Amino acid sequence: MRTDTPVSVKLENYSPYPFEIEHVSMDFSLEPDATRVRTKMQVKRLRPGAFVLDGVGLTLNSIALDGTTLSEAAYQKDEETLTIASVPDAFTLETDVTINPSKNTALSGLYMSAGRFCSQCEATGFRRITYWPDRPDVMSRFHVRIDADKAKYPILLSNGTPGEAGALSDGRHFAEWDDPHPKPSYLFALCAGDYDVWRDTFTTMNGDHVDLGVYVDKGQADRAEWAMESLKAAMVWDEKRFGRAYDLGVFNIVAVRDFNFGAMENKGLNIFNSAYVLAREDSATDADFEAIESIVGHEYFHNWTGNRITCRDWFQLCLKEGLTVFRDQEFSADLRSRPVQRIKDVMRLRARQFAEDAGPLAHPVRPQAYGSIDNLYTATVYEKGAELIRALTVFIGDEAFNRGMQIYFDEYDGTASTIEDFYACFEKASGRDLSQFRRWYAQAGTPEVTVKERWDGDSATLTIDLAQETPVTPKQPTKQPVPIPLRAALLDGKGAHAEAEGWDKGETVIRLEDDRQSVTVQLPAGSKRPLLSINRHFSAPVRIKRALSNTDLLALAAAETDAFNTWDNFQTLAKTEIFRLLDEPQSPPDEALVDALAEAVRANSDDPAFAALLTVLPDIGELFQEREPVDPAGLNVARKRLRQALAEALAADAERLLEAPSPAPFKPNAEQAGIRAQRTAMIGLTGALDTSEAADRLKALFDKAPNMTESLACLRALVTLPGKPRDEAIETFYQRWKDNPLVIDKWFAVQAGQGTAEDARRLSQHPDYDLSNPNRVRSVAAAFSMTNLAGFHAPDGEGHKVIGDIIARVDPLNPALAARLLTSFEQWKKLEPVAQASAKRVLEELRDQGLSKNAMDIVSRALD
């Protein structure tokens, strides 16, 4: 099925749809192999243009215009569209199609998961359900009627609120759903099957009553409680923080095992990957509980940023995604710890988005063109998109930002909007011209900011020389300066701020808007040289380049008043040290650094979640970006040596902490999770000791671990310590959890994430490995290729081959998943020559054997 590189869609070619469809009525007769979909739409012409509908993989049974069946001569149909050449200015169109959900392995459109019907329409799945102008700027009111076998599918769900329901002949039954809010087709949803339901209610700030339901596999209702608690917390938060209330009488969440992404914000009927719904202390980790809270929040927040105000076209994807990630990050920061949340967000940004921005797949947050829309759901659109909103809050201030958001909600409710519309609200609110700020959306690449200081002791002035440069990225050889808001403070060296003229209590926001800029600060006469803390709380998504010695950095780390920067200073120190150990493999790790780091971990024991983050050294993916060509295996060895030294320095602390009991009874809240994070950090460091005593100790901890968080931490630490304790732990864990697929996903991931290519291949041949389930596919393929770079890029090329083989087998079933896995090759040009050659070979082989359009889009850009 050799396919050519997809033709690209261009932003400049946007033109509004010539028709409006105010109302649509859909009738589903559900059968796994042959579902009949009858659609009746009320169409009105708005402007000149052809009447074209999208439709893919549909069997057309009949089509009628104003009640008259059309002959084949009256319309043209190809693989992707149906065009009616001549239509009146207002008409009713009725279509009748048949689709096959049980053959739908791509998980886009209507498909079966564990015997139940389930839909995924974003971005272009609706055209696999019926003929329709499948674009976000066509919004309609939907009425849905579903009929199905009553015994097999007792629960029938769609968007909006339920209408009539009842029994039919032949053991079938029906249900009707009405969504009063006009919506684009990508927000349509349908679920049908047998579920257990966890129910609750909510009263909005307007006094409206909402019925809430979380639909899960039979027998799993108690595992939905945390998702429900998270949902109610999100509803309250959006009312308090943004004044946004829910707008329907029903809000349902359905959990499905087979899903390409985390979750989907369909109006009133969110569909979730079950990994982000089901949780209980025995089988879910604190990270799972945290992810559930965040993703439930994310999808809920889309109700306003995405659904009430949607996107005009897919180039505006960041309008809903960047903004909604920003909102979910703020939700988590408010519910948990703000600095800890910020550190985690930045870790993710640096690991995924900075890497993407530095490779062949780099693209602007709002690109000018795309080959395949599924491939635009990237770290750049989501994570960098969120950072830009955050940078905007710093640039114009919180007050103007909040006013701008209210203007946005008031003026654009019910519309399909653009980034320009959004920014117009903040220009109005702040009185600033934000056209330069919007360059951030058009330029790919992570800006580098060079910071130099000049101190004049006689006049007590500090001059800060700043310069910015954005690297060249594909198709963007030259870059313009972007406005970079840098939170800054002057530190007195002893944990407090130095006084400075015009700086509020020693703090300010420096707005770097040009290529170069100097800021001079006047301190009181006779002042000592202050220490500069910059990009505090990571106020802008840039790389800071500063020529500071280790001594300077240690002094800065000790004097910091910003928790994010304290952590970041240690990250910088650790990075430098890992590279030094790579270059000088004979020399021991720097004792002063190890001691300072161990001391910082101890000093922060009152904030255990933060202390735990201090023990995490920069991962290989981040180190990757600092050097070219890169030797991931060498880096891994150097990193392990530093980690072992830290483990030795903290060994007594680890032993003491792990002797204390885990908090009981278990609660998933931030406070307990923080204590467990510190415990699991110590478990990890115990593994880093790399001794047989450590393995025995970990096995003992594993055997009596009181929850999944600690059990999995022990298993993770043991996996790298060959021997009997390891083998037994792997086997025991498998036997205990073999009937719980979400836990077995973890079992696969923990091995693939730290093993060799041979381990990955063996796991991919395990009887439980299942190419039709995305979570399971990722548990080996993504865990190995994206979190285990030393294994994946090993010079023998075996890692590349294993992943290439999995991709080749997944692509015919699920192109979106294959394309996602292919992005793991994005760094190949940075590799040392041997690994670089093997990565290239695998990419070329894949390209030559022929791939789906989605996969081809990634391969061709990666090889370009």
Ligand code: TRP
């Ligand atoms: N809109 C979803 C979110 O961010 C993302 C998503 C879910 C998605 N499923 C998808 C995107 C399928 C593309 C294809 O919350």
Ligand code: ZN
């Ligand atoms: Zn989203």
